[in-house]
C-alpha cells in the first residue's frame with residue numbers, strides 16, 4: 422500500500438511538473454485596430470508605448486492577419502480554427518443572435534481546457550448566446566461556458582448594438598428581476614426615446630444606422646428596455662476588462678491558463694474613459710487607441726507582479742482593419758491629420774484589400790522568443806493548431822479545419838515558415854482575397870460590393886497597396902491562384918493532413 426501511495430505521489434509530482442512547464446497563453450484582440458494604428462508598425466502620429474514594448478521584447482509580424490474584415494467571422498475563426506465562410510450565419514451577428522458555435526465544436530478553449538488549462542474570455546463576444554435567441558432574463562446558454570471556457574465576463578454583442586449590459590458566466594450581471602431586460606429590433610412603444618426622436622440631446626451624434634435606443638447619451642443599433650441596474654457606462658469598459666483579467670489571472674496563477682482578452686476598443690461608439698480624453702490629439706478614435714494600449718500595459722503589469730511574465734505567451738492582434746466614420750460623428754475623419762490607420766495598405770474594415778485583415782500582430786514570450794521582426798504569414802486562425810502543438814494536444818479530426826500549425830514561426834525559430842496561403846473574407850461573404858506568397862488574388866463569387874474589383878491580381882512585394890492589377894500580364898499565375906481559391910472554398914478544410 423505504501424509503495425502504491427509513493428508511486429502515486431511521484432506520478433502526481435511528475436504530472437504537476439509537466440503541467441508547470443506549459444506556458445500561460447493570452448490572446449489580446451483589439452477591435453477595428455489597423456496595421457498603422459500602432460507606433461511599432463511605423464506610425465509617427467500615434468504613440469502606443471505598451472504595445473511597442475511587447476514588440477521590442479518579442480516578435481513583430483509584418484504579415485500577421487485575421488481571417489475576415491469584420492468582427493464575428495474573425496472571432497469565429499479564431500476560436501474554431503475554421504474559416505467562417507464554411508458555416509452559415511457567421512456574418513456580423515445581430516443583438517438577439519443565438520450561439521454561433523454549437524456545443525461539441527472543438528475550440529481553442531475546449532482543447533486547452535482538456536490540457537488542464539483554466540480558460541476565460543473577458544470582453545467582447547459577438548458570437549451569439551442561447552439556443553434560439555438569448556434569454557436575457559434567464560440562463561444565457563449555450564455560450565462560452567459550453568464551448569470550453571470556465572469563465573466569462575462579456576460585452577455580449579458590440580458596444581454599438583443593444584443591450585449595454587455585461588454577461589458574467591450564464592447571466593446578465595446585476596440584473597434586477599423586477600426590471601426585466603427586453604431586447605428587440607422594433608421600437609417597443611411610440612414614445613420610446615431613440616436617436617431619431619431625441620437626436621438633439623445626444624452626446625455623440627450618429628451618421629449612419631445608429632438611431633435606436635439611447636443609452637449614456639448615445640443611440641445604438643436595436644432597441645431595449647429595462648435592466649437599468651445592469652447597464653454599464655461606456656467609459657468604464659476598459660477598466661472592467663483590466664480589473665477582471667487581473668482578478669482572474671491572480672486566482673489562476675498557480676496553474677496554466679488561457680485568457681482571451683477581447684477589448685471593445687477601438688470599435689464605435691468610441692468612448693474611452695475620461696482620463697484618456699485628448700491623449701492622442703486625434704479625438705475619440707485616437708484616444709481609444711491610447712486606452713487599448715493602456716489595457717495591454719495593465720495586463721503585462723499583472724503578469725509582472727505575479728512573476729508570470731516569462732511563463733506567459735502573449736499575442737496582440739486585431740479582429741479586422743481600421744475604419745474612420747463607422748456610424749457616429751466622432752471627428753475620426755476631421756482629426757486624422759497625416760495618420761494612416763492601415764499603414765501602407767489599401768482598404769480597411771469590410772474590405773478584402775490587405776488593410777481589411779493585415780493587422781498588428783505581436784507575439785511576446787520573454788526568455789523564450791528571440792526579439793525581432795518576422796515577414797512570415799501567420800493568422801489568428803492558426804492559434805488553435807499552434808497552441809495545440811505547443812501544449813502537446815492532438816488536433817481534432819472534426820475541427821480546426823483551416824488552422825495551420827505555425828508555432829515555430831510564431832516563436833521565431835530559425836528557418837521556420839508561416840502558412841503558404843490565406844483566404845481573406847469580406848463582410849458580404851461574396852468577395853475573397855487569397856494571399857499566396859507574394860501574390861494576392863481578389864475574386865468575387867456571386868454578387869458583391871463595387872468598392873473592390875470582381876477579379877484582380879497583385880504582387881504585394883512590389884505593390885503593397887494593391888494598385889496595379891496584373892491579371893492580364895500574368896495569366897498562368899492568375900489561373901494557379903483561381904484554382905487554389907476554388908479548391909479551398911469547396912473543400913472541407915485546408916489544414917495540411
Ligand code: CA
Pocket residue numbers: 452453491492688740741
Ligand atoms: Ca471589429
